[in-house]
Amino acid sequence: MSDDAVTGIDHLGSGSRTFPPPTEFVQNAVARPSLYEEAARDRLGFWRSRAQLLSWKTPFTETLDWSNPPFAKWFADGTLNAAYNAVDRHVESGHGDQVALLAEYEDGSDGTYTYAQVKDEISRMANVLTDLGVRTGDRVAIYLPMIPEAVFAMLACARLGAPHSVVFGGFSADALRSRIEDAEARVVITADGQFRRGKAMALKPAVDEALAGGGASVQKVLVVRRTGGDVEWIEGRDVWWHEARETASVEHEPVWVEAEHPLFILYTSGTTGKPKGIVHTTGGYLTQTAYTHRAAFDIKPSTDVYWCTADVGWVTGHSYVVYGPMVNRTTQVIYEGTPDTPHQGRWWEIVEKYKVTQLYSSPTAIRTAMKWGEEIPAKFDLSSLRLLGSVGEAINPEAWMWYRRVIGGDRCPIVDTWWQTETGALMISPLPGVTATKPGSAQVPLPGISAEVLNDAGEPVENGQGGYLVLTEPWPSMLRGIWGDPERFEETYWSRFPGKYFAGDGARKDEDGDIWLLGRVDDVMNVSGHRLSTTEIESALVSHEWVAESAVVGAADETTGQAVVAFVILRSGTEDAIAEAGGEDKAVEILRQHVGKEIGPIAKPKRVLLVTELPKTRSGKIMRRLLRDVAENRQVGDTQTLADSSVMDLIQKGLTGKG
Numbered sequence: 001m002s003d004d005a006v007t008g009i010d011h012l013g014s015g016s017r018t019f020p021p022p023t024e025f026v027q028n029a030v031a032r033p034s035l036y037e038e039a040a041r042d043r044l045g046f047w048r049s050r051a052q053l054l055s056w057k058t059p060f061t062e063t064l065d066w067s068n069p070p071f072a073k074w075f076a077d078g079t080l081n082a083a084y085n086a087v088d089r090h091v092e093s094g095h096g097d098q099v100a101l102l103a104e105y106e107d108g109s110d111g112t113y114t115y116a117q118v119k120d121e122i123s124r125m126a127n128v129l130t131d132l133g134v135r136t137g138d139r140v141a142i143y144l145p146m147i148p149e150a151v152f153a154m155l156a157c158a159r160l161g162a163p164h165s166v167v168f169g170g171f172s173a174d175a176l177r178s179r180i181e182d183a184e185a186r187v188v189i190t191a192d193g194q195f196r197r198g199k200a201m202a203l204k205p206a207v208d209e210a211l212a213g214g215g216a217s218v219q220k221v222l223v224v225r226r227t228g229g230d231v232e233w234i235e236g237r238d239v240w241w242h243e244a245r246e247t248a249s250v251e252h253e254p255v256w257v258e259a260e261h262p263l264f265i266l267y268t269s270g271t272t273g274k275p276k277g278i279v280h281t282t283g284g285y286l287t288q289t290a291y292t293h294r295a296a297f298d299i300k301p302s303t304d305v306y307w308c309t310a311d312v313g314w315v316t317g318h319s320y321v322v323y324g325p326m327v328n329r330t331t332q333v334i335y336e337g338t339p340d341t342p343h344q345g346r347w348w349e350i351v352e353k354y355k356v357t358q359l360y361s362s363p364t365a366i367r368t369a370m371k372w373g374e375e376i377p378a379k380f381d382l383s384s385l386r387l388l389g390s391v392g393e394a395i396n397p398e399a400w401m402w403y404r405r406v407i408g409g410d411r412c413p414i415v416d417t418w419w420q421t422e423t424g425a426l427m428i429s430p431l432p433g434v435t436a437t438k439p440g441s442a443q444v445p446l447p448g449i450s451a452e453v454l455n456d457a458g459e460p461v462e463n464g465q466g467g468y469l470v471l472t473e474p475w476p477s478m479l480r481g482i483w484g485d486p487e488r489f490e491e492t493y494w495s496r497f498p499g500k501y502f503a504g505d506g507a508r509k510d511e512d513g514d515i516w517l518l519g520r521v522d523d524v525m526n527v528s529g530h531r532l533s534t535t536e537i538e539s540a541l542v543s544h545e546w547v548a549e550s551a552v553v554g555a556a557d558e559t560t561g562q563a564v565v566a567f568v569i570l571r572s573g574t575e576d577a578i579a580e581a582g583g584e585d586k587a588v589e590i591l592r593q594h595v596g597k598e599i600g601p602i603a604k605p606k607r608v609l610l611v612t613e614l615p616k617t618r619s620g621k622i623m624r625r626l627l628r629d630v631a632e633n634r635q636v637g638d639t640q641t642l643a644d645s646s647v648m649d650l651i652q653k654g655l656t657g658k659g
């Protein structure tokens with residue numbers, strides 16, 4: 001990315017709009033400015049102290065072994081157990097009666113599990129898995145809805161030192177089969193079905209199908225009863241959890257493993273292509289998830305009710321539902337259903353019901369709530385909230401402001417957290433109570449993290465310029481590789497800038513040195529020699545009052561190389577304003593001019609296409625490569641990780657004869 005390239009930082013509000021932390025917040029905040037000083041003085045010493053957040057069976061003596069990069073070892077001669085750290089030790093220290101999970105089901109029924117109850121459940125399940133043949137080191141695939149048993153299953157595996165591979169419950173039999181085969185799982189844990197938008201949907205048939213056509217490594221299938229629907233049963237292979245549970249002992253000694261023992265494999269979201277099986281290990285991963293969760297979300301274990309809306313099928317559900325929060329002895333909400341069942345205020349109703357204090361969600365969810373209209377959250381009491389978080393994509397400044405005002409009552413700090421499946425835990429994020437926040441920017445590397453923005457030649461860019469985001473030093477929760485493919489690991493992340501981890505994202509440093517994420521480098525557009533960021537043009541569009549959400553791609557163009565094509569979803573209730581302005585064609589012209597004014601004439605989209613949906617991954621990220629296919633009139637590419645495969649048909653049908 002050259003520096004003429006990236007235009008438009010001004011409209012994003014850099015420097016001009018900041019929100020200092022509220023005074024009461026500063027006084028009681030977990031995070032302190034001294035964390036940065038401590039880490040700057042002695043980075044490894046800093047991590048050594050953070051590792052004391054965990055209970056070690058055998059203390060480690062060496063912090064980092066980086067003698068064979070990019071293969072890191074952290075705390076390598078220490079031993080510990082992840083489930084012991086997440087559950088048992090809280091019971092042992094007298095907090096067994098504290099609620100761990102507030103489970104809210106889609107139909108409004110609920111259930112509560114204390115830490116002592118979770119300990120019993122995971123001990124039982126660990127005993128059952130042992131009976132089913134699972135041994136330390138064996139992989140277990142987990143294919144479950146967002147119910148407490150999903151958390152139990154992960155922790156039961158962790159107790160045994162059997163790496164889990166969670167596959168999102170909305171994925172197809174094919175996606176499940178390829179993940180089972182890649183990891184050679186010995187057991188699959190699933191459910192008969194799950195509730196989705198008020199309907200019971202079968203889940204187990206997908207497992208049966210995945211195993212019928214492959215998955216030869218799988219010997220047993222443990223089935224949780226959720227919907228009570230009829231299921232096909234394979235005698236000798238399938239086992240009901242509720243039956244096995246009855247006779248299973250609550251006594252179970254966790255298996256103490258070395259810090260570098262693999263904790264799980266997780267496949268990336270697949271936004272850009274074929275998912276990669278990312279491997280995380282135990283000691284470093286738990287250290288960084290626990291520390292970042294505590295500091296970035298300002299966790300006070302005895303009083304907070306935390307809610308992260310992510311499914312355990314994604315890395316956010318691993319690090320900020322299961323491991324970080326439970327290692328920190330957090331009380332948290334987990335919700336089975338969708339945000340709009342039975343009504344569009346469902347999430348806000350849950351915040352009110354449990355008096356949620358921290359909410360961690362995604363830009364896609366916020367923009368969807370914006371599209372539905374602010375009168376919906378206004379019907380609920382959201383005054384318990386004291387902190388908001390965002391992850392998954394860059395959050396457009398306008399969506400950030402809406403989140404702050406409508407959900408956060410202009411009172412809650414917002415943490416925009418940049419990280420990846422590969423990084424395991426937060427990397428770039430403001431610290432609440434310390435950082436003055438800036439809408440749209442993830443801002444600064446966390447204490448202990450070294451990030452840089454480099455130009456094509458691999459030199460750090462000056463403030464005000466854009467380039468490639470890299471991580472320049474190893475970090476405790478870094479991926480240890482791609483399962484079974486060390487070459488792909490080196491090639492994908494370590495070859496672009498030798499010795500440095502290349503994240504695949506474009507970024508810019510503003511005049512204050514704060515980092516703004518600009519989108520994936522694969523998506524960067526080149527228009528007449530100017531490189532333009534998808535995120536910046538999308539944010540310019542979202543800053544118009546009619547627009548709820550947009551996705552921008554570069555389509556091949558004879559004269560300019562690439563041309564900007566924007567797909568736009570309008571907010572509900574804008575129909576009258578648009579009619580008044582002279583109809584849709586006029587509206588499109590107004591939006592083009594708006595981008596020209598906000599960023600510059602070069603960024604003005606050649607075409608603006610009004611659509612009602614955008615193609616997203618199951619984790620809610622926009623899949624621009626599919627829109628590029630549409631914009632270039634090509635056959636649409638691989639849609640396996642798409643949340644709703646009918647969306648592409650809808651977009652193409654809607655566009656016939658338009659644009």
Ligand code: ATP
Nearest residue numbers: 268269270271272392393394417418419420421517
């Ligand atoms: P794949 O690598 O298979 O294409 P993916 O990158 O979507 O999938 P994840 O690991 O779930 O898989 O997502 C990480 C990516 O999400 C980051 O590289 C970045 O592009 C984006 N991202 C996450 N958080 C933020 C954020 N706060 N701001 C900007 N982008 C973010």
Ligand code: MG
Nearest residue numbers: 268272420504
């Ligand atoms: Mg990625």
